[in-house]
Amino acid sequence: MSDPLSRLLDARDWLLADGATGTTLFNMGLMSGDAPELWNIDHPDRIRALYRGAVEAGSDLFLTNSFGANASRLKLHAAQDRVFELNRAAAELGREVADAAGRTVIVAGSVGPTGDIMEPVGSLSHADAVEMFHEQAEGLKAGGADVLWLETISAAEEYRAAAEAFALAEMPWCGTMSFDTAGRTMMGLTAPGMVDMVESLPNPPIAFGANCGTGAADLLRTILGFTEADPKRPVIAKGNAGIPKYVDGHIHYDGTPALMADYAVLARDAGARIIGGCCGTQPEHLKRMREALEARPKGARPTLEQIVAAVGEFSSASDGTGADEGGAERRPRRRRRG
Amino acid sequence: MSEEDDEIILSELDDEELVQQMWDDLYDGLREEIEEGVNILLERGWEPYRILTEALVGGMTIVGKDFRDGILFVPEVLLAANAMKAGMAILKPLLAETGAQRVGKMVIGTVKGDIHDIGKNLVSMMMEGAGFEVVDLGINNPVENYLEALETEQPDILGMSALLTTTMPYMKVVIDTMVEKGIRDDYIVLVGGAPLNEEFGRAIGADAYCRDAAVAVETAKTLVARKHNQMAAG
Numbered sequence A: 001m002s003d004p005l006s007r008l009l010d011a012r013d014w015l016l017a018d019g020a021t022g023t024t025l026f027n028m029g030l031m032s033g034d035a036p037e038l039w040n041i042d043h044p045d046r047i048r049a050l051y052r053g054a055v056e057a058g059s060d061l062f063l064t065n066s067f068g069a070n071a072s073r074l075k076l077h078a079a080q081d082r083v084f085e086l087n088r089a090a091a092e093l094g095r096e097v098a099d100a101a102g103r104t105v106i107v108a109g110s111v112g113p114t115g116d117i118m119e120p121v122g123s124l125s126h127a128d129a130v131e132m133f134h135e136q137a138e139g140l141k142a143g144g145a146d147v148l149w150l151e152t153i154s155a156a157e158e159y160r161a162a163a164e165a166f167a168l169a170e171m172p173w174c175g176t177m178s179f180d181t182a183g184r185t186m187m188g189l190t191a192p193g194m195v196d197m198v199e200s201l202p203n204p205p206i207a208f209g210a211n212c213g214t215g216a217a218d219l220l221r222t223i224l225g226f227t228e229a230d231p232k233r234p235v236i237a238k239g240n241a242g243i244p245k246y247v248d249g250h251i252h253y254d255g256t257p258a259l260m261a262d263y264a265v266l267a268r269d270a271g272a273r274i275i276g277g278c279c280g281t282q283p284e285h286l287k288r289m290r291e292a293l294e295a296r297p298k299g300a301r302p303t304l305e306q307i308v309a310a311v312g313e314f315s316s317a318s319d320g321t322g323a324d325e326g327g328a329e330r331r332p333r334r335r336r337r338g
Numbered sequence B: 001m002s003e004e005d006d007e008i009i010l011s012e013l014d015d016e017e018l019v020q021q022m023w024d025d026l027y028d029g030l031r032e033e034i035e036e037g038v039n040i041l042l043e044r045g046w047e048p049y050r051i052l053t054e055a056l057v058g059g060m061t062i063v064g065k066d067f068r069d070g071i072l073f074v075p076e077v078l079l080a081a082n083a084m085k086a087g088m089a090i091l092k093p094l095l096a097e098t099g100a101q102r103v104g105k106m107v108i109g110t111v112k113g114d115i116h117d118i119g120k121n122l123v124s125m126m127m128e129g130a131g132f133e134v135v136d137l138g139i140n141n142p143v144e145n146y147l148e149a150l151e152t153e154q155p156d157i158l159g160m161s162a163l164l165t166t167t168m169p170y171m172k173v174v175i176d177t178m179v180e181k182g183i184r185d186d187y188i189v190l191v192g193g194a195p196l197n198e199e200f201g202r203a204i205g206a207d208a209y210c211r212d213a214a215v216a217v218e219t220a221k222t223l224v225a226r227k228h229n230q231m232a233a234g
Helices: A004-011 A022-027 A036-042 A044-056 A071-077 A080-099 A126-142 A156-168 A191-199 A216-228 A257-269 A283-295 A304-311 B015-027 B031-043 B048-068 B074-098 B118-129 B143-153 B168-180 B198-203 B213-233
Strands: A061-063 A106-111 A147-153 A173-177 A207-212 A235-239 A244-247 A250-253 A274-277 B105-110 B133-136 B157-161 B188-192
Touching: A004 A106, A022 A036, A022 A044, A022 A250, A036 A044, A036 A080, A044 A061, A044 A080, A044 A283, A061 A080, A071 A080, A071 A126, A080 A106, A080 A126, A106 A126, A126 A147, A126 A156, A147 A156, A147 A207, A156 A173, A156 A191, A173 A235, A191 A207, A191 A216, A207 A216, A216 A235, A216 A257, A216 A304, A235 A257, A244 B168, A244 B198, A250 B168, A257 A274, A257 A283, A257 A304, A274 A283, B015 B031, B015 B048, B015 B074, B031 B048, B031 B074, B048 B074, B048 B118, B048 B213, B074 B118, B105 B118, B105 B143, B118 B133, B118 B157, B118 B188, B118 B213, B143 B157, B143 B168, B157 B213, B168 B188, B188 B213
Parallel strands: A061 A106, A106 A147, A147 A173, A173 A207, A207 A235, A235 A274, B105 B133, B105 B157, B157 B188
Antiparallel strands: A244 A250
């Protein structure tokens, strides 16, 4: 329990994480298609402003601007040889802002997916994935991140590879997956499936959970799926502020600050202990989320109906486990091969 | 029903049983079995186009439906599509010889800076499976790549995908550039990507948003047919 995040979790019932990185950087002039991570060197003031936005809104924890800073993603911008530099810079700027906050704020080094499919379905080997994640982890560690924060993962294999890399870097970590396909991750993992996978790791994360995906309602249903499986470690909820719309020449997520406040309280009632937003979640959303978490007492575990009534409809009928419906099953084999 | 320990000998099945078995094998992503099945049907004198539509497209239609309904997920569909591709590889040169009809042509690519092209690859393979000719531009495409491909390939459809908040607006950049050049209406523009929605697709000026690869194929067929009818009428 020597790491700052574990200590903070011991002292508090819930922690407020941060909101959107991409949406916020767009508002600062990031051009679509460009790599946000290059700004860690080219526009450090804007990255400080991004971090400060979350801290001043009351976040106990924020993610560094390093989501796509792995060799595979940076290659798209011919910056694959700058992995260490860009990650270290992302964490150093974070350290600077967190240490000036006047209270404990955790710097979580964001690590996103490689974008490649892992063997046997795809071509990325376990060893190569571990190497890529390890390179990124060392940069974030050198820059002073308190904890590494894996996010938006779809494949269990990739989650495991990152876990192994973080052990090599000797860093504590958290890890969330994106449940965006009929209640499951794109690669077909269910919420209880993730709990089993996380508990089977030799170096399990401090906390695990869900981020991004589709709207806030679906994410809350996933949280219920986690907590129903009675996990041994804290659950993280980082949902999008509604769904993306294209308004007046830019992306706007349709979730209001009031909706995200309801979402935050429901996430806590569903059993999440680290609660934040993802795409579209701005400082004004975070402020309202903090106020709501402080003002409203912890309630009973919400039902699916209460979730829909508060934050809107689910994008898919099923939670992906197959336990909640009769019809959808794999096509029966006429016969099996010997 | 269950003959679990019996080895199925594909060549001993009659045509109908063999096609049914190939549907099962596609569903299970069994590449070598699909190649064997295609070769047996060719030996039995089936036209390449009939093998494509009845055995391969028929099987992929089932895969597509179960993917759409959340029964199959990306790993299973990728394996199925790989098996189908292996069958297609045998048929392609023969189809070219026999001058089989083409449903339409699509240029497809993931926009600049995006995270992965898994969904785009699925669309690409399912479109080929449905008889479309597909020119795949791969990942990380700036607007210039799309324009050049439209010029040289003269497709019916342009397909784009984006998955991140930071890349979604780029699809609008491409469509706006097409409008500027006065070529927007020469093509059907389809967009996709997990976080998108129909309203978003309309707002950026696409003809349709396609939720998944199966929907992309259905939408492409409908819109291409409509376009051909309009051209015939005009």
